[in-house]
Amino acid sequence: MNKQDLIDFEKEVADHWEDGNLPYLIHLSGGNEDFLIDLFKEVQDGDWVFSTHRNHHHALLSGVSRNELLAKILDGNSMFVFDRDRHFFTSSILSGTCAIATGVAYALKEEGSSNRVWCFLGDGAEEQGHFYEAVMMVQGHDLPCTFIIEDNNRSVDSTLEERLPYQFRFRLPGCVIRNNYDPTYPHAGNGTKKHIVFKDVK
Amino acid sequence: MSYKDELTKANTKLAQNPQVRFIGYGLKKGRALGTLKEVADSQIIEMPVAENLMMGFAIGLSLKGYLPVVFIERMDFLMNAMDAMVNHLDKIAKISHGEFHPKVIIRCIVGNTKKPLYTGATHTQDLTEGIRQMVSFPVWKMKDEGDIEVFYDLASKTFDSVMLVEYKDLA
Numbered sequence: 001m002n003k004q005d006l007i008d009f010e011k012e013v014a015d016h017w018e019d020g021n022l023p024y025l026i027h028l029s030g031g032n033e034d035f036l037i038d039l040f041k042e043v044q045d046g047d048w049v050f051s052t053h054r055n056h057h058h059a060l061l062s063g064v065s066r067n068e069l070l071a072k073i074l075d076g077n078s079m080f081v082f083d084r085d086r087h088f089f090t091s092s093i094l095s096g097t098c099a100i101a102t103g104v105a106y107a108l109k110e111e112g113s114s115n116r117v118w119c120f121l122g123d124g125a126e127e128q129g130h131f132y133e134a135v136m137m138v139q140g141h142d143l144p145c146t147f148i149i150e151d152n153n154r155s156v157d158s159t160l161e162e163r164l165p166y167q168f169r170f171r172l173p174g175c176v177i178r179n180n181y182d183p184t185y186p187h188a189g190n191g192t193k194k195h196i197v198f199k200d201v202k
Numbered sequence: 203m204s205y206k207d208e209l210t211k212a213n214t215k216l217a218q219n220p221q222v223r224f225i226g227y228g229l230k231k232g233r234a235l236g237t238l239k240e241v242a243d244s245q246i247i248e249m250p251v252a253e254n255l256m257m258g259f260a261i262g263l264s265l266k267g268y269l270p271v272v273f274i275e276r277m278d279f280l281m282n283a284m285d286a287m288v289n290h291l292d293k294i295a296k297i298s299h300g301e302f303h304p305k306v307i308i309r310c311i312v313g314n315t316k317k318p319l320y321t322g323a324t325h326t327q328d329l330t331e332g333i334r335q336m337v338s339f340p341v342w343k344m345k346d347e348g349d350i351e352v353f354y355d356l357a358s359k360t361f362d363s364v365m366l367v368e369y370k371d372l373a
Contacts, residue, residue: 082297082301082302084302091289093290096258099254099256099259099261100259100265102258102259103262103263103264103266104266106262130254130255133254133255136250136252137249137250
């Protein structure tokens with residue numbers, strides 16, 4: 001799965017949205033392909049990936065097939081992509097996966113496994129207290145878990161400066177990495193506002 | 203046998219399953235009001251005072267095949283864990299279409315109103331009926347010592363998560 005494959009997949013989903021085939025909420029990925037492709041080179045078989053409402057790129061790079069993922073999306077499960085065999089888990093509740101990730105990481109460590117956990121969140125979820133509890137647990141037990149903040153400077157539609165005028169951020173420890181990127185698509189939908197599903201709503 | 207002795211017996215029996223892990227704070231010293239006094243240290247995971255972390259952590263352990271037992275020493279404090287419990291523990295099987303089915307046993311204590319003293323409005327709430335409205339898994343009140351063995355056995359065998367409501371006034 002290369003960069004163009006990822007971009008093309010999301011374009012296809014966007015087209016379905018625009019054609020009115022997707023009467024469901026979607027969050028499209030885009031703009032972070034290079035970073036993710038490099039990161040997923042580190043993800044080993046047996047590792048766990050915890051993703052978010054914006055999970056299409058993560059799922060494809062975790063090995064979920066294009067057709068399988070598209071079928072899930074067309075069936076209304078864009079925000080609920082799970083794959084037990086690939087240890088791929090999502091939550092669309094901001095920062096909801098962080099604590100769960102710590103439990104899996106603790107178990108991996110107790111088992112003496114060489115596998116680890118990769119837990120994605122956005123810069124909006126970074127503002128949730130639950131994230132910091134999980135970071136504390138990972139650092140406090142030296143758990144094999146990395147949190148990846150995909151920072152597109154957007155929480156729904158608000159920039160960091162709009163949310164926090166002094167743009168405060170905690171200094172985060174080694175279990176957290178941040179990728180700043182410019183998103184291709186808006187928070188939800190594909191930005192065209194051509195979605196027609198609601199036209200018949202009375 | 204007293205209410206507390208029945209709880210101790212039930213938890214000791216639960217711990218015979220090597221996959222059981224008791225999760226909470228103050229457990230290694232306080233032993234969950236003494237009810238874990240027969241449980242090995244290796245089955246107790248001492249946690250920071252962060253109930254949502256405890257509940258989410260338990261979900262993660264369950265995904266890896268453990269049977270976590272989360273100890274919430276006051277039902278009032280469970281309110282801090284509502285996201286992990288209501289939005290995740292209770293919904294994961296549904297939203298994942300059965301790909302994942304975590305099971306967690308939650309021991310939740312209703313604080314003492316009498317014995318040995320009244321602990322105040324934020325430490326004595328029995329919110330059982332409200333919680334039953336929020337989750338689909340069973341929430342069982344153990345109203346006397348006769349309920350304990352029955353409900354603990356059911357909790358250990360059922361496929362789903364369970365909340366066991368215990369009363370400090372009875373212990």
